[in-house]
Amino acid sequence: MKSKIILKRLLQMLIVLIGITFLTFLLTYLAPGDPATAMYESMGVVPTEEQLAQARANMGLDQPFLTQYGRWITGCLQGDFGTSFTKNQPVLDLLLKRLPSTFKLAVLSLAIMAVVSIPLGILSAVKQDGIADFIIRGVSFLGISLPGFLIGLLLLYFFALKLGWLKVASSNVGFEQMLLPSITLAIAMSSKYTRQVRTAVLEELHQDYVIGAKARGLKQGEILWKHVLPNAMLPLITMLGLSFGSLLGGTSVVEIIFSYPGLGILAVSAVNGRDYPLIQGFVLWIALIYMVVNLLVDISYNYIDPRIREAK
Amino acid sequence: MLNMNHVTVTYNDRPTLIDFDLHMKQGEIVSLVGESGSGKTTAIRALFGLLPHEGYVSDGDILFEGESLLSKSEDEMARLRGSRISMIFQDSGAMINPIRRIGAQFVEYIRKHEKISKKEAYRKGVAMLEAMRLPDGDNIMRSYGFQLSGGMRQRVGIAMAMTFRPDLLLADEPTSALDVTTQAQIVRQMMDLNKKTGTSIIIVTHNLGVAAYMSDRILVMQNGRIVEQGDREQILKHPQQEYTQKLLAAIPTMEGEAYV
Numbered sequence: 001m002k003s004k005i006i007l008k009r010l011l012q013m014l015i016v017l018i019g020i021t022f023l024t025f026l027l028t029y030l031a032p033g034d035p036a037t038a039m040y041e042s043m044g045v046v047p048t049e050e051q052l053a054q055a056r057a058n059m060g061l062d063q064p065f066l067t068q069y070g071r072w073i074t075g076c077l078q079g080d081f082g083t084s085f086t087k088n089q090p091v092l093d094l095l096l097k098r099l100p101s102t103f104k105l106a107v108l109s110l111a112i113m114a115v116v117s118i119p120l121g122i123l124s125a126v127k128q129d130g131i132a133d134f135i136i137r138g139v140s141f142l143g144i145s146l147p148g149f150l151i152g153l154l155l156l157y158f159f160a161l162k163l164g165w166l167k168v169a170s171s172n173v174g175f176e177q178m179l180l181p182s183i184t185l186a187i188a189m190s191s192k193y194t195r196q197v198r199t200a201v202l203e204e205l206h207q208d209y210v211i212g213a214k215a216r217g218l219k220q221g222e223i224l225w226k227h228v229l230p231n232a233m234l235p236l237i238t239m240l241g242l243s244f245g246s247l248l249g250g251t252s253v254v255e256i257i258f259s260y261p262g263l264g265i266l267a268v269s270a271v272n273g274r275d276y277p278l279i280q281g282f283v284l285w286i287a288l289i290y291m292v293v294n295l296l297v298d299i300s301y302n303y304i305d306p307r308i309r310e311a312k
Numbered sequence: 313m314l315n316m317n318h319v320t321v322t323y324n325d326r327p328t329l330i331d332f333d334l335h336m337k338q339g340e341i342v343s344l345v346g347e348s349g350s351g352k353t354t355a356i357r358a359l360f361g362l363l364p365h366e367g368y369v370s371d372g373d374i375l376f377e378g379e380s381l382l383s384k385s386e387d388e389m390a391r392l393r394g395s396r397i398s399m400i401f402q403d404s405g406a407m408i409n410p411i412r413r414i415g416a417q418f419v420e421y422i423r424k425h426e427k428i429s430k431k432e433a434y435r436k437g438v439a440m441l442e443a444m445r446l447p448d449g450d451n452i453m454r455s456y457g458f459q460l461s462g463g464m465r466q467r468v469g470i471a472m473a474m475t476f477r478p479d480l481l482l483a484d485e486p487t488s489a490l491d492v493t494t495q496a497q498i499v500r501q502m503m504d505l506n507k508k509t510g511t512s513i514i515i516v517t518h519n520l521g522v523a524a525y526m527s528d529r530i531l532v533m534q535n536g537r538i539v540e541q542g543d544r545e546q547i548l549k550h551p552q553q554e555y556t557q558k559l560l561a562a563i564p565t566m567e568g569e570a571y572v
Contacts, residue, residue: 212407214362216421216472217394219387226420227409234411305411306456 006299013291017284018073024283025069028276035059035085035274042086042273059085059276072280081284082277086269091281094266098250101173102262105185106247108178110240112186113193120190121197126224128202136194143191152184152257173261181258185251189243196239200232207231234305241297248293249286313338313512314359314480319372321351321358328367329354330536334514338479341506341513343523345559346533352516354536356482359514360399361389377479395425398478402485404469405457414460414468415453425476436475444471444501463494470498474505481505483515487522499526520559524548532556 036055040047047055056062060071075082081091124136159180160166166176204210205228213223250264259265263282270278301308314336321329329351336342344352357363359374361381374381376397381389393399401407408417418437419430428436438449444467446452457465466486473481483502487495499522505511517523523530523544530547532540532555540553551557 208401208403208406209409211362212401212404213409214390215360215393215399215401215407216417217390217392217424218420219390227412231409231411307410307458310456310459 006295009295009298013288013295016291017287020287021073021076021280021284022069024280025072026065028274028279029065029068033274035061035276038272038274039085072277076284081281084270084275084278086273086275086278091277094278095263095281095285098261098263098266101260102248102250102264104173105178105182105251105260105262106244109182109185109189109247110244112182113189113243116186116190117193118197121194122201122224122229124194124198125201125205133198136198140191140194143187144195146188148184148188148251149253149257151187152181152254155180155184156257177258177260181251181254181260184254184257185247193236193239196236197232200235201228204228204232234301237300237304238297241293242290245286245290245293248289250282313377315373315375316355316359317373317375319355319358319374320370321354321363321367322370323364323367327370328536329358332372332538334531336480336512336514338512339506339510340529341503341515341527343527343530344514344516344533345518345520345523345530347518347559349535350533351536352533353484355533356399356484356514356516360393360397360482361386362393362399391425394421394473394478395476396478397480397482398473398476399482399484400466400469400473400486403462403465403489404472405460405462405465407469408457410457412456413453414455414457418453418472421472422475437471440471440475441468444468444474445497446471463490463497466490466494466498467501470501474509474511477509478511481511481513483513483517485517486515488517488519495522502526520548532559 034052034056036052036059037047039055040051053062060068063071072082079092081095083089084091084094087094120136120140124133127133166180201224209227210223213227218227248263250262250267252264252268254260255262255264256268263285266278267282269275270282303309314334316332316334319329319332320327321332328349332351332355334342334355344355346352354363354367358367358369359376359381361384363369369382376392381392384392408414415434415437418440419433422428422433422436423430426433434453437453441449441452446464446467452460452464452468460468466489470486481502486502487498490498502513502515503526506513513526515523515526524547527544529541529543531538532547532553534555540547540551540556547556548560551560
């Protein structure tokens with residue numbers, strides 16, 4: 001991809017970011033509930049009208065809507081993403097503190113997913129309508145249908161409570177603490193991806209170049225590994241990018257079940273506490289990470305697919 | 313060299329090729345003509361062992377140099393394909409992997425059948441391309457399929473198919489996707505190879521002109537059966553069957569002369 005196109009994409013990203021943040025700002029502004037009341041409630045104090053008004057003024061909530069948004073965005077451009085109402089810390093610090101654990105969880109669950117679904121998807125496609133295919137399709141259907149929280153709770157029940165292999169909850173974030181949440185995330189993803197891999201491989205197996213490779217005397221296995229798989233992986237890269245983006249945004253349900261200190265829990269607490277700056281920061285982060293991952297995916301296609309390289 | 317004895321191919325319980333009989337000597341060129349669905353492609357796919365999953369040879373036998381191809385294992389067939397029996401397709405460009413360079417696939421193919429280094433295989437590939445009058449073989453080896461024109465891709469396909477001077481070349485509509493000038497070049501190159509290396513050719517085509525020009529014998533097919541066969545003189549000048557006459561009548565004429 002030419003740098004000109006990348007620049008254009010970056011500019012588009014900026015516009016989208018402004019749009020998204022404006023919209024969330026508007027929505028939180030219109031939503032019922034008052035951050036000042038919520039703050040006093042969380043402290044267990046019944047505030048007077050003066051106290052509330054004072055708190056609102058401190059939060060900048062007494063200003064007109066556009067002024068509030070203007071202040072926020074000017075702050076952002078200077079690297080100041082505001083201060084959390086509920087935690088009294090800079091939003092940026094709060095997000096950055098949670099990011100490593102979310103990142104680790106995302107990478108681990110994607111890795112588990114890849115290890116499971118790529119071989120199973122291939123097997124399922126190659127043995128189409130066979131016993132293996134039948135079982136894999138059945139199990140993956142189950143995996144897609146089961147809600148993540150149920151899988152998480154079942155895993156917790158068996159591995160932590162019944163077998164006692166892992167702790168139910170723990171304050172530090174090591175491999176052991178990541179294992180169950182990442183397996184929970186991976187089960188749902190693997191089910192989806194196994195089916196995607198199967199579909200992609202099946203589609204490629206019916207391409208003419210497979211007949212061509214056979215006509216040149218290549219064996220089934222060689223054709224599968226050297227020709228079919230690289231082609232089949234192309235459409236999956238986009239999906240993988242989206243999954244990675246959504247994982248980096250935090251996975252609230254799983255994080256809450258396993259008390260895993262990621263971005264998802266932070267986001268839920270921000271919403272509950274009407275913590276506008278934190279919500280804004282979180283939304284900004286999600287929008288940003290989605291677009292960056294998508295941009296990286298598009299750039300990567302230029303290196304992987306010669307047809308796209310040529311088209312640009 | 314080749315004996316197809318009463319071959320019947322069945323697709324999903326329906327026969328698409330019925331009682332197909334073909335006996336060929338080394339160096340012979342035979343055309344299969346007929347409309348789409350007449351079973352002509354099925355005949356050569358059955359011989360090449362490349363029928364789609366639903367299709368299989370339900371009756372008869374296919375002998376190549378006296379050995380039954382039907383009793384060979386998949387690995388034995390793979391060794392045969394591309395070395396002693398080769399195939400070219402209507403669009404050879406679609407027959408190569410779109411995301412790998414032609415050179416990589418050519419080298420892979422050569423090294424499949426001959427134990428030589430990558431460098432030697434590469435040189436051999438370039439030499440084959442240049443023998444096909446493709447200018448700048450190096451450049452083609454570095455290209456991807458989609459970067460070449462239809463005619464060039466077809467010649468790349470033929471160059472690959474001819475690399476090991478096969479005993480038998482199967483050509484499935486090799487010219488029908490090309491313009492007339494390129495068609496003539498491709499036909500001439502196939503004839504050349506037939507003369508130089510004694511390669512037998514089975515050409516599947518709906519183009520009676522190409523069939524008449526190239527072949528010693530023409531088999532006219534309809535609904536999975538051979539309805540008429542003979543040398544070109546016989547088929548073109550004295551067709552016995554109504555179907556053959558219809559096929560001949562369908563040839564476009566130019567200034568009163570049949571374009572054959």
